[in-house]
Amino acid sequence: MKICAIGLRGIPDVMGGIESHCQQLYPRIVKNGASVTVIARSPYVEQKKYTYEGVDVVSVWTLKHKFLETFMHTFFAIIYARFFIHPDVIHLHAIGPALFTPLARLLGMKVVVTHHGADYDRQKWNGFAKFILKLGEKMGVICGNKMFVVGKTLTESLKQQFPNHAEKIIYIPNGMLPSFSGDISPDFLPQELGLIPEKYVLTVGRLVPEKGFHDLVNAYKTADTESKLVVVGDADHQDDYSMSLQKEASDSIIFAGRRGGEELKALYKHARVFVLPSYHEGLPIVALEAISAGTDVLLSDISPNVDIEAPADSYFPVGDTAKLSFKITNIKELSLQIDQSAFLDKFNWDQIALTTQRHIAGLFKRKNK
Numbered sequence: 001m002k003i004c005a006i007g008l009r010g011i012p013d014v015m016g017g018i019e020s021h022c023q024q025l026y027p028r029i030v031k032n033g034a035s036v037t038v039i040a041r042s043p044y045v046e047q048k049k050y051t052y053e054g055v056d057v058v059s060v061w062t063l064k065h066k067f068l069e070t071f072m073h074t075f076f077a078i079i080y081a082r083f084f085i086h087p088d089v090i091h092l093h094a095i096g097p098a099l100f101t102p103l104a105r106l107l108g109m110k111v112v113v114t115h116h117g118a119d120y121d122r123q124k125w126n127g128f129a130k131f132i133l134k135l136g137e138k139m140g141v142i143c144g145n146k147m148f149v150v151g152k153t154l155t156e157s158l159k160q161q162f163p164n165h166a167e168k169i170i171y172i173p174n175g176m177l178p179s180f181s182g183d184i185s186p187d188f189l190p191q192e193l194g195l196i197p198e199k200y201v202l203t204v205g206r207l208v209p210e211k212g213f214h215d216l217v218n219a220y221k222t223a224d225t226e227s228k229l230v231v232v233g234d235a236d237h238q239d240d241y242s243m244s245l246q247k248e249a250s251d252s253i254i255f256a257g258r259r260g261g262e263e264l265k266a267l268y269k270h271a272r273v274f275v276l277p278s279y280h281e282g283l284p285i286v287a288l289e290a291i292s293a294g295t296d297v298l299l300s301d302i303s304p305n306v307d308i309e310a311p312a313d314s315y316f317p318v319g320d321t322a323k324l325s326f327k328i329t330n331i332k333e334l335s336l337q338i339d340q341s342a343f344l345d346k347f348n349w350d351q352i353a354l355t356t357q358r359h360i361a362g363l364f365k366r367k368n369k
Contacts, residue, residue, distance in 0.1 A: 005091045078103055223326075311338065
């Protein structure tokens with residue numbers, strides 16, 4: 001079975017939740033016997049063609065643009081896949097690329113879509129863009145052969161919204177990384193940041209409004225804490241928001257840029273608490289990574305975060321900086337302990353890969369009956 005993945009920027013180590021999802025998923029699917037080609041976006045990868053852990057990666061040109069990039073690349077990638085890769089299945093990621101599900105079907109290919117979250121709720125989109133994303137979601141459900149959804153609540157919502165296609169809509173979550181759960185020395189913390197273990201608050205993600213980092217900065221500034229605030233991540237496209245956020249940098253508010261490997265693992269492991277103040281998520285991989293590392297978490301109470309089912313004290317009302325400030329101040333009094341092993345079993349990438357592959361293979365079994 002030959003799968004072609006479209007909709008992500010690229011792998012490996014390309015910033016983004018979808019990219020992290022695909023980096024974990026596809027090498028496992030390859031080990032299970034399938035062939036996978038990822039069509040990456042040219043601005044985010046250096047090579048035209050290469051292989052990562054058995055996954056073939058091909059770069060196809062697109063314009064690096066905040067609004068046009070995804071749609072332009074998806075169109076080109078589907079055409080490229082049809083005439084040069086000849087896959088059995090196109091795997092589209094996110095509802096923007098899902099807008100082109102009918103095109104892929106018209107070209108004779110089966111299509112599965114992974115719905116990574118209600119992107120039309122992102123603050124950066126205007127009314128027209130929200131309409132297009134809603135249409136992409138609809139096209140993915142109606143015209144796709146299967147739709148995988150990373151959020152439990154969103155899965156049920158889509159089944160109610162599209163009752164005639166409910167059997168095609170399947171909940172398959174993101175996973176946790178057992179590699180984050182092992183011990184790692186504080187010596188791996190970035191030395192230039194001057195961090196002391198258990199003396200910093202951590203958040204990780206792209207510098208975009210829907211991540212709510214402005215709320216975290218404001219809450220931190222009014223909290224009574226000796227811990228520093230460390231923001232790990234960068235912006236895909238520098239804009240007024242990301243620049244204004246980075247102007248908040250000080251001796252105690254540190255913008256650490258992108259981090260990976262042992263540095264990121266150490267940052268998770270030795271943080272006093274991990275905070276995710278998002279207004280929008282699919283199922284946040286960064287929160288799962290923090291839990292995998294054994295770190296306490298504070299999460300906004302949006303449904304994708306609630307779907308993680310962390311302890312009640314881990315949640316605060318989204319946008320409520322006073323409540324978040326209170327929780328940071330009183331972190332020692334909160335009940336944040338999580339059964340780490342149970343979470344590792346629940347959000348297991350090996351099982352997620354097997355489930356994904358089984359549903360894709362099922363498309364062909366039914367055809368042969």
